[in-house]
Amino acid sequence: MNPAVPRFLPSDLAPAEYVIIGGGAVGCGAAYALAKAGHTDVLVIEKQSELCDVTSSQGAGLCGQVRSSAERTRLAMVSAKLFADLQAAGGPATPNWHAVGSLRLANTDERVAEFARLKAVCDEVGLQVELIDIARAKQLWPKLTFEGIRAVLWCPSDGYMDPRSVVRTYAHYSRELGVRFITDTAVEGIELRGGRVAAVRTSRGMVECQNVINAAGSHAYHVAKLVGLELPIVPVRHEYFVSVPMAGLNPELPVVRIPDIGLYVRADGQGLLVGGWEEQALSKNPTEFGLTDEPPLTADEAVLSDFARRLEPLIPGVCGVASSRVAKGWPTFTPDGRFIVGRSSRVPGFIMAAGCNAHGISGSPGLGQHLIEALFSDNPSPYVRSLSPDRFNEMKWDWPTVRQAAEKIYREYYGIGC
Secondary structure, eight states: OOTTSOOOOGGGGOOEEEEEEOOSHHHHHHHHHHHHTTOOOEEEEOSSSSSSOSTGGGOOOEEOOOOSSHHHHHHHHHHHHHHHHHHHHOOSOOOOOBOOOEEEEEOSHHHHHHHHHHHHHHHHHTOOOEEEOHHHHHHHOTTOOOTTOOEEEEETTOEEOOHHHHHHHHHHHHHHTTOEEEOSOOEEEEEEETTEEEEEEETTEEEEEEEEEEOOGGGHHHHHHTTTOOOOOEEBOEEEEEESOOTTOOTTSOEEEEGGGTEEEEEETTEEEEEEOOSSOOBOOGGGSOTTOOOOOOOOHHHHHHHHHHHTTTSTTGGGOOEEEEEEEOOEEOTTSOOEEEEOSSSTTEEEEEOOTTOTTTTHHHHHHHHHHHHHOSSOOHHHHTTOGGGGTTSOOOHHHHHHHHHHHHHTTTOTTO
16 A cells, blocks of 8 residues: 555544535635534545646736726735644645735836826735836846836735645645545445435445535536536636746745736746636536546647747747646636635535636635635625626526636636726
8 A cells, every 4th residue: 555645444434524526725724713613524526536636736926916996906815824834833734825026017008007007906905015117026026027017016015835735834724623534436326315405425325414615626517416406517627837947036025916918927946937718718517527537638739839928028938948748627617706605595504615717726715714604604795796607596507608708707816906
């Protein structure tokens, strides 16, 4: 037996108050949030041999707090603070948080005007940001030419983390509080008794439970179908590349976002991580693959080359630099661009924590906070109520329209006002 793989025990399938399906950033973040709130009778089930082994592992790890609304900015601030606090705790597991700050660059007059509005939102909620001149921006990122840049918004408390380290940290502190985790265990069904959740059937046996939290990422649609719910959760491809080492790079450089050309950039060690939002988004209809299937995913070299082409004026020579690694995944998007968080009124005991719109890792602390509010507050905020899965029970929708809407959310991730 591989000593790195914990031995499975029959007691691992002991009854639990909450079973969380999915061991990525959202599932483990939900477990941590529940445990911190005093709800520790929790079992996390992951089908892979390791936690954070699918979409979460492919994340770029960016955590930016500047948003177009006060509500969303406060949520992002929760995430940055938690990552910073967990890093500062210095325990045996940390999120590998780099509080390097971020530069947001404007190429157009419309974006310059948006930066002024974004700064006003940040000022309202107490997030420190500053419009800085090119000379100062150049000091912060000497390798960038800033060609064509008309404004720079600087947020010193932004940063990035390592997704696997984030999940390991959630798992470590959750275990300390009593949460259980099992891997190499596939969910095969959810048993209802009297119309409510009663047990989860797995490849290793049955787990009796009172509640199921669906944090299954690109399979969240399929898990919801196990209890008869159809929810518009659309996997949309996202990818980035990391270059071989380049002169002038170090891991303490700020994160850079260039929304007018749809790119983000950060140092990855001595290499350059470059990701972006594809003009021709590629989505999958989850009805066309099953719970036990993984939608095929290959790197699109043409798209990655286009990212480099867009960046070339700002970092000359990037088009000719080889890649050391390509990351790709299927983050899920919803047609209205909001998380799906909270209880289903149709199936008592069934709870959603999915549809993260590419905010699964960076948004996991805030999503956990929303989950706790949705489950235990007598009067959840209007925003948290708006995340309920029930909102899709009240409207008519079809998959072609949903996919178009989800792809639009993806393409306009850096859209003005988004």
